[in-house]
Amino acid sequence: MAELLDDAAIASALTDLPGWEREGDAIVRTATLPSFPAAVAVVVRVAEIAEDRNHHPDIDVRWRTLTFRCSTHSAGGITEKDVALAASISEQIDATAD
Template sequence: MAKLLSEAEIQEQASALSDWIVEKSKLQTTRKFKDFIQAIEFVNKLVEPAESAGHHPDIEISYNKVKITLTTHDAGGLTQKDFDIAEVISQIN
């Protein structure tokens, strides 16, 4: 099982990510696109990196907005896995 990060570690790593916020024990971002098709295309680009990492985001789609929430469920909060995949997701357009 992945090790939970301390509050100081979470804040340090979160400050290095733009457009991500820490809320409770979750890391979140919302992306806005031109339309539903572009939103779904973005979500489809998340499949390979999530599968490769063995760490899957919670995803909410509302027309042209995609909300991504990361947490390590089996650890009960934020771990290095969450920040690693957030960094990868941040590079996806």
């Protein structure tokens, strides 16, 4: 099982994850994409990454606005798996937003 990160490690990780914030036992990012199809394309790419890693974020889709919530449920909070997944999600968002 992945080990939980302490508060200092989470705060440090967030400095390298622009747009991400801590909300309780999760890290969260909301992004608005140029269009609904662009938003859905990001969701599909993130789904492929998550499936490959067997680590899945919670995703909320509201037209062009996506909210990603990363938490390792089996560990009861934020682990390095969440930080790594958040970085990959940001890459997908940033590549689409450009």
